[in-house]
Amino acid sequence: MGKKTVTVTKLALAVLLLFAPAGGMLAGGTARGEERTKSAMPPAEPLPDTYASLYSQRLLAWSKEGVTNAAADAGRVPASRYSSMSPNAASGDVDGKTNVLQLKQAKQWAEYEVEVPADGLYNIELTVLPLKGSSSPVQIGVKMDGDFAFDEAKNIQLSRSWKDSDYPPKVNEHGDQTRPSQEEVTAWSVRRLADAKMSSPEPLRWKLSKGKHTIRLESVMEPFALAEIAVVAPQTAPAYEQAAAAWQTLPNDNGAERQLTLEAEAMSAKSDPSVQVQPSNDNLAGPESNGKQIYNTMGGLRWSRGGQTAEWTFEVPKDGLYYIHFKYLQNFTKDSVSFRQIRIDGELPFHELQSYPFPYSRKWNVEALKDEGGKPYAIYLRKGTHRLELTADPSPTTPVRESLQSIVDGYQEINREVAMVTGIKNRSMVDKNRDWNLAETMPDAASKLDGLADRLQTQVDKLQALYGNSLQGADGLRSVIFDLRKMAEDPDLLSKRPPEMHAQNLEKMTMFIDTLGRQPLTLDRIYVTSSPGQPEKPPGTFAVVEDLVVNFFRTFSPNYQYYGRRDPDGIDVWVNRGRDYVALMQQLADESFTAKSGIKVNVNLMPNPGQLVLSNSAGREPDVALGIAEGTPVDFAMRNSLVPLSDFPDFKDVAERFQPGTLIPFTYDGGIYAVPETVALNVLFYRSDVLASIGLKPPAMWDDMYSMLPTLQQKGYSFFMPKLNYVPLFLQNGASFYTEDGSRSAMDSREGFNAFKQWTEMFTVYGLPTEVSSFYMHFRSGDMPVGIADYNTYMQLLVAAPELAGSWEMAPIPGIRQKDGTIVRWAGGNLTSGMIFKTSERKDDAWAFLKWWTSTDTQARFGNEIELLNGIEFRWNTANVEAFKKLPWPEKDAATILDQWKWYKEMPNVPGGYFTSRELMFAWTRTVLQNQNYREMLERAVFQIDSELKRKQREFGFYDEDGNAVRKLQLPDLKQPWEGGGTP
Structure with a gap:
């Protein structure tokens, strides 16, 4: 650092300290951790009878009955000794074990009979191996004597084991580290069954009476192999005082001062690929960033879901007592506490580490594991290699x-x-x-x-x-x-x-x-020491402020924000997605596209799609833009800024990759100006458990929905229909949004009025809610057990609601039955796309890249790798149909999506078309919220839409100033559901 920078830093420090409030503006929120939050879990309280099937309520009831933990194990049963199994289950040899059971599909099951020696509470232990599937954990249900003992037994997760492919991470040409890919580690393991979201800090317990019992294991999601099932007595960890007293009798050779330093980002294993290394973007974590992207921490918000585990290995040189310190940051939710269950070599050393608290703090802390009084815990470790496991634990809440x-x-x-x-x-x-x-x-x-x-x-x-x-x-x-x-x-x-x-x-x-339920925590380093003193001084106020100032001046560097490669010999590709997506795209382009074609590619991050407008004005557009919303390409095409991709001689072959309806929004004036990348279809979500309990089935048609609504509403439930989702109703009723030449609105037809009436009456007559801030939350709680939503809801349910696995399903959206018996299910969904700018001097190279990027092999590889890199929540919803089939979607879900996909159709884009959605929303508001006549409101909307269409079409040369037609648009359409191939 130069003299000038040092001087400015000192000046800034003085100013900040002068005006800082007492105690320090940047002081830790826990007063340096002198007082530690209690880790005791509040006792469960009795809930209404409707909650009697919850595990916590079952435990309360068993406790009142005087049922206690069993004193001895009930025995072990090899997987081959099943009493019954589903016809499609299989057995054989897997990964070194013989005669193991394999459950590869949902709803496969096997039953085992176990003799229990005495009344009591027991754990169930499985020796399992997750088989090749997606990155999702294995999910199973456990029935005891024909019934689920509690709700949590319906979905129990058996996590996979993962590790980062590289440590330290590889470095790109700019000096930034690239996120390592994820590798699954497959090995047999012994698991005591626990709640999917770790709502209980201990493995689940079953009340069993003396005698014979039948255990049924049911596959819910993901394949697995089973070698053995055991019913065992629960293990209880001693209190620290008891453990410490026992350790005092053991040999202690740990006299010298020793310190082992573990970089937290160097995980040896983890239960979820989304538990990631993270950059701190400052010099307060080690190793220092110095303006580069260095993955020097782990966790954060990506390590917050209950049950997510990270593991580190270390070796101690002598038997003896050791202290474990963490350099951590927990500044995510003010006044909250993040809990971790801490195990060593798979065991809980003492009870106090069952749910250990990490309090909120605004800065890095370095603290030893310690009791409520602040006294560090001394933990006995034998000479040799040990495993330290930290698991996100929301059970105290x-x-x-x-x-x-x-x-x-x-x-x-x-x-x-x-x-x-x-x-x-x-x-x-x-x-x-x-x-x-x-x-x-x-x-x-x-x-x-x-x-x-x-x-x-x-x-x-x-x-x-x-x-x-x-x-x-x-x-x-x-x-x-x-x-x-x-x-x-x-x-x-x-x-x-x-x-x-x-x-x-x-x-x-x-x-x-x-x-x-979320427990975020960031770790920088872990220390294992022979003395309780702090192994590292946490960053003080001066260090924090100095880092802030240095980073401030670093922002003036042209390289401060590195958005991608800048090779002058490469074509420029701007991508409207996150950094991890861009990094992986660059890697694949280098390995596959450039290596074969010789065309260099600069894949650059585009933080804001508005940059395209600015770059267009300045004449500095990229060659290719990706991740572009569906309405944008035609906006640029109207202004003669894009290359019509349909002019390339092999475009028809490329178009075969996509469902034809997905090309409609990119078609303008006879040309197709973009190709789809991703598609978020609308489908019907329903809680199969709730509907079954009230005797209902998911609606196949809108008439079915109307028929089920009285029963739903009488029971206090509701149906979710997004108020802006009018496209399916117009298309299914046979209405068009525009005339064939796109010159005016076509919604003032009989079909259009019928569609608008159906749309508004859903809210005025049938009482659907007009405002729902989060369908996901209502669906999860069960008060909206059926509704229409898209890909984002699917991912939320899959990732954030594991307790609902097996309790919800998808179906195509309701439709309208035609005279020939066909149920028409036309519907749209959000698209992202790729396009080529007309100013590109390398249009053929850009088209070659776009063909490579949207190809089946590339999309399938990218989809699989981005999911392995970041977890299931990054599942790639590619618009390439064949690539979609190669991604790790559950078979039943993929079948539903593909069934709805063939009915995909969106509105065409025309000059002035933005008025259509605006005026339709105004008309809906006046009809539904102001009780106006639906027909008059739609007529009023059509008048306003026609006025804007005429104005914009004069601007773009379709009509002259006198209103005479100069040329006409020919809008694309799709009359039949897609069965493969073709363009609209």
């Missing part, structure tokens, strides 16, 4: 989360009663001038609301006691308490507030529940 969920359900039940009394189902039905006198029709409403407020306050108090602070993050809960008390004073407010306002309160609680 489980009682609060379960209680909050019961409060949510109680609030929903009150809202359902109000809807049944008043008939109010959405905002448009609220009449503030009418009094329903709910105090008489619902005499217990006030007491129920007060009861919910009291229970909610109790949960806030419990969290404050658990976290040891005022819990400012619970302000949303406090506002709900205020609302509940206010409505308890005047129950008529229940009917005068729109259902959407009640939904906001429910959303605050459900989002808080979700936040409580």
Whole structure:
């Protein structure tokens, strides 16, 4: 660092310290960790009878019955000694073990009979090997004597084992490290079955009486092999005092000062590929970044889901007592605590490490594992190699989360009663001038609301006691308490507030529940020392401020933000995606495309798609742009800025890769100006467990949906239809958005009026909710057990709601039956695309790249590698149909998506077409929320749309100033579902 920089740094330090508040502006939020949050888990409280099947409630009931842990194991049964199995299950030799059972498909099962020697609580232990599948963990269900003992037994996860391919990570030509790919480590392991989201810190226990019992293992998702099943006595870790007393009798040769330093990013194994190394982007973590992207930490938000485990190996030179220190950062949610279960060599050394807290702090801390009084734990380790495991553990918040969920359900039940009394189902039905006198029709409403407020306050108090602070993050809960008390004073407010306002309160609680279940933590280093003293001084205020200042001046460097390669001999490709996507695309392009074609490629990150407009104005466009929203290519094509890809002689062959409907939004004036990259289809999601409980089936047609709604609503449930999702209704009714030449709107036809009426009546007549902030949250809680959503919801359910595995399914969206019996299911979905700019001087090379990128082999490889690199949440929804079939989608889900895919069709894009969605939304608002006549509102919308279409078509030369047609557009269309190949 030069003298000038040092001087500026010192000046900045002086200014910052002068104005810093007492205690230091950047001081840690835990007062240097002198007081540690209690790790004791709040006791589970009895919940309403509807929650009796929860594991926590089962344990409470068994405890009241006096049932205790079994004292001895019940025995082991080889997998080959099944009493019964499904016809399609298989057995054989796998990875060194003979006569093992293989369950490769969902719903395959095997049963085993076990003799239990005495009454008590037992664990179930499996010797298993996850077989080749996707990056998802194996998921199984366990039935005992024909039934699930508790809800959590319906979905139990058996995680896979992963490791980074390289450490240290490879470095690119700019000096930045590249994220290592993920490698699955396959090996047999012994697993005690635990809850999928680690809601309980201990393995699950089953109450078994003396005698014979039948255990059925059912495959829910992902294939696995089973070598042995055992029913064993639960293991109980001693308290630290007991463990320490026993260690005092062992030989202690650890007299010299020793220190082992483990870089946290150098994980030896992990349970999830999404547990990733991370760059700190500062010099406060080691090794220092110095302006480069260095993966010098691990975890963060990517290590927050319950059950995610990271592992490190280390070797101690002598038998003796050691201290384990962590350099960590936990600044994600103010006032919260992240918990980790800490195991050594697969065992819990003592009870206090079962749910060890890492309190909130605004800066890096270096702390030893220690008790509540601050005294470090001394842990006995034998000479040799050891494994240290840290598992994200939300179990201390489980009682609060379960209680909050019961409060949510109680609030929903009150809202359902109000809807049944008043008939109010959405905002448009609220009449503030009418009094329903709910105090008489619902005499217990006030007491129920007060009861919910009291229970909610109790949960806030419990969290404050658990976290040891005022819990400012619970302000949303406090506002709900205020609302509940206010409505308890005047129950008529229940009917005068729109259902959407009640939904906001429910959303605050459900989002808080979700936040409580997340346990983010970042680690920089782990120290194993022979003395309790700090092995490293945490960054102080001066170090933090100096780093801030140095980084500030570094922003003036032209290389501060490195968005990709800048080889003057390469074609420039701008990508509107994250850095990990860009890095992998560059790697694949170098290995596959450039190596074969000789064409160099610069794949660059485009943080904001608005850069394309600016670059177009400046005449500095890239050759190729990727990740572009579906409406953008035609906007550029209208302005003569893009190459019509359909002019390339081999375009028809390339178009065969895609469903023809996905090319419609990129077609303009006889040319196709982009090809699709990804597609997010709309499908029907339904909770199979909820629908089965009320005797309903998923709707195949809209008429089925109308028929099921009364039953749903009487039971307090609802159907989710996104209010902006009007495309399926217009297309299925046979309506067109524009005339064949695109000169005016075609929605003022009989079919168009029918479609608009059907769309608006879903909300005005059938009472579908007009505002739903998160269908995922409502679907997860079960109050919206059926609805229409896209790929993003699918990924949320798959990743963040493992407890629902096997309880939800997908189906094609409802359709309209034609006279020939065919059910028409036309629907669209969001697309991203790739396009070539007309200013490119290497159009043929750019087209060669685009062909390579959208090819089946490249898309399949990219999709598989990005998922392995970052986890299942990065599953690639490619628009290449054959590549989609090669990605690790569950077979049943892939079949549903492909079935809906053949009905894909979107609106064509025309000059002025942006007015269509705008005016349709205005018309919907006036009809649904202002009770206007649907026909008049659509006519008004069509008039406004036609005016804008005419104005824009004059601008782009389709009409002259006198309104005479100069030339006409020919809009693409698709009349039949796709069965393979072709362009629209």
